[in-house]
Amino acid sequence: MSSIEKLxxxxxxxxxxxxxxxxxxxxxxxxxLSISGFIAIIGGWISYIFNRFMGxxxxxxxxxxxxxxxxxxxxxxxxxxxxxxxxxxxxxSAISFSMGSTGIxxxxxxxxRIGILALSLFMLAHIxxxxxxxxxxxxxxxxxxxxxxxxxxxxSKLLFVETGNPKVRSGLIILGAISLxxxxxxxxxxxxxxxxxxxxxxxGLILSFSGIISYFTIGRLT
Amino acid sequence: MNQHPPSLESxxxxxxxxxxEPVRLGVLMLLHLNSxxxxxxxxxxxxxxxxxxxxxxxxxxxxxxxxxxxxxxxLRPRTLVYITENGRSALIGYSSLLKQVLITIG
Numbered sequence: 200m201s202s203i204e205k206l207x208x209x210x211x212x213x214x215x216x217x218x219x220x221x222x223x224x225x226x227x228x229x230x231x232l233s234i235s236g237f238i239a240i241i242g243g244w245i246s247y248i249f250n251r252f253m254g255x256x257x258x259x260x261x262x263x264x265x266x267x268x269x270x271x272x273x274x275x276x277x278x279x280x281x282x283x284x285x286x287x288x289x290x291x292s293a294i295s296f297s298m299g300s301t302g303i304x305x306x307x308x309x310x311x312r313i314g315i316l317a318l319s320l321f322m323l324a325h326i327x328x329x330x331x332x333x334x335x336x337x338x339x340x341x342x343x344x345x346x347x348x349x350x351x352x353x354x355s356k357l358l359f360v361e362t363g364n365p366k367v368r369s370g371l372i373i374l375g376a377i378s379l380x381x382x383x384x385x386x387x388x389x390x391x392x393x394x395x396x397x398x399x400x401x402x403g404l405i406l407s408f409s410g411i412i413s414y415f416t417i418g419r420l421t
Numbered sequence: 422m423n424q425h426p427p428s429l430e431s432x433x434x435x436x437x438x439x440x441x442e443p444v445r446l447g448v449l450m451l452l453h454l455n456s457x458x459x460x461x462x463x464x465x466x467x468x469x470x471x472x473x474x475x476x477x478x479x480x481x482x483x484x485x486x487x488x489x490x491x492x493x494x495x496l497r498p499r500t501l502v503y504i505t506e507n508g509r510s511a512l513i514g515y516s517s518l519l520k521q522v523l524i525t526i527g
Contacts, residue, residue: 212446212450403467
C-alpha cells in the first residue's frame with residue numbers, strides 16, 4: 200500500500216470536517232443576518248417614537264438637540280443618558296461576549312471587520328443627519344439606505360475573501376441594492392414621519408426572513 | 422553540519438498515536454474548531470455508527486483529550502463532547518507532523 204493510500208481515509212474524514220465547517224460558518228452568517236433584521240425593525244421603531252413624541256430624530260437627540268426644550272439633556276439627564284445606554288449596551292455586550300479564549304460569539308476576522316465597518320457607518324449616518332439639520336428630514340431615510348447599501352456591498356467582499364462562498368457574496372449585494380431602492384421608493388411614496396419606521400420594518404423583515412428561509416432550505420446542518 | 426530531512430517512513434512512524442485513526446482525528450478536528458458538539462452531530466458529520474463513535478470517544482477520553490457530559494440542545498437531552506487543552510496540543514502536534522508527511526509525499 201502506497202503512503203498516500205495509507206492516508207486516504209484521513210483525508211476523506213478531514214474533507215467531511217471541512218464540509219461541516221463550511222455549513223456551520225454559513226449558518227452563523229444566516230443567524231447574524233436574521234439578528235440584523237430585528238435590529239433594523241427596532242431602529243425603525245425607535246426613530247418613529249422619537250419623531251412622534253420628541254419631535255426630532257434620535258440622531259439629533261443624542262447630540263443634545265431636542266424638539267422640546269424641556270427634554271434637553273440639562274432638563275432630562277436620566278432620559279438623555281438612557282438613550283446613550285441604548286446605543287452603547289449592545290455594542291459593549293457584543294465586544295464582551297466575543298472576548299477571551301472561550302468567547303461565546305466566535306467571530307472570524309471578516310465579522311470583526313464588518314462590526315467595525317457597521318459601527319463606523321452608523322456613526323457616519325448620525326454625523327450626516329446632524330450636518331443636514333432638522334429641516335432636511337426627507338434625506339434621513341436616503342442616508343440610511345445608502346449607507347446600508349455601502350455596508351452590504353463591502354461586507355460581501357470581506358466575507359467572500361474569508362469564506363469563499365459565492366452565495367453569501369451575491370446575497371449581500373442583492374440586499375444592498377434592495378436597501379437603497381427601498382429607501383428611495385419609501386421617501387417618494389410615504390410621509391416623512393413614517394418613512395424610517397417603514398424602511399426599518401420592511402428591510403428588517405426582508406433580512407430576517409431571508410436568514411430564516413435560507414436556514415431551513417439550504418443552511419440547516421443534517 | 423548538514424541535517425538530512427526525516428524519511429517518509431520515520432515520519433509515518435511518528436504519526437502513530439491515538440489520534441492517528443481517521444475517526445478520532447475527525448472528532449478532535451471538529452472539536453478543535455467548535456469547542457463543544459453534540460454526540461449526534463459528530464456522528465452524522467463523520468458518518469459513523471453510534472457504537473463505533475462511542476468506542477473512539479472512550480479512547481480519547483481515556484487519553485485525556487476530550488470530556489463528555491450530559492446537556493441540553495434544543496431542549497432535548499444530549500451528550501455533549503468537549504475538547505481539553507491536552508487534546509488541543511496533541512492535535513496541533515499531530516497536524517504539524519501530518520503536514521510534513523504530506524509535503525514529503527508531494
